[in-house]
Amino acid sequence: MSKASEKKILQHQFNPVKAKLAYMEECFGQLQNGLPANREEYVTADRLTHSYIKSCFLMIVQRTVDINNAIIEFSGKTPPYQKYQGFRAVQESGAIDLETLNFFEHALTCYQKIANPYEGLPAPELYDVSLQLLQHGKAYTRQINEFFQDSNPTPSIEDN
Numbered sequence: 001m002s003k004a005s006e007k008k009i010l011q012h013q014f015n016p017v018k019a020k021l022a023y024m025e026e027c028f029g030q031l032q033n034g035l036p037a038n039r040e041e042y043v044t045a046d047r048l049t050h051s052y053i054k055s056c057f058l059m060i061v062q063r064t065v066d067i068n069n070a071i072i073e074f075s076g077k078t079p080p081y082q083k084y085q086g087f088r089a090v091q092e093s094g095a096i097d098l099e100t101l102n103f104f105e106h107a108l109t110c111y112q113k114i115a116n117p118y119e120g121l122p123a124p125e126l127y128d129v130s131l132q133l134l135q136h137g138k139a140y141t142r143q144i145n146e147f148f149q150d151s152n153p154t155p156s157i158e159d160n
Helices: 003-013 016-034 039-044 047-074 083-092 098-115 123-150
Strands: none
Touching (some): 016 047, 039 047, 039 123, 047 123
16 A cells, blocks of 8 residues: 555544544533623623633634644645734635634634733633634634535545
8 A cells, every 4th residue: 555545544534623623612512601691790700710711712712723733734834833824824725714814813812812821811801702702613613624525635524
């Protein structure tokens, strides 16, 4: 069996993007279940709720970055150092639309503020961006799935 055939079989057996998308779906469920019904409830919620929502937000955004890197690597290129550039490269490849790119550029700014111990993100802003993440994050996963379904000979994320 040729090396190319072996590689294709291995990619078909284990698609790292599919695994990351499945994990993202779990994170969406956790975020959906943990996010209070409205901004005021979230702002007045306890620290545990705030920490939980921050963690869900950070995990989902990091998974999108990981997926972008896997897509870029799969195309034979080296992922960029800057997370923003990864989103732009994936958008330019046709995997995600401009609206999704714009949201995730904003989400990355929020991500960096949350991850910075000297900065942070005010609770009302975190609530708003987390609520938007549910919508745009699910659009991202749908677009990535469609991208892989439309890309031949790339194995579909739906395979396995």
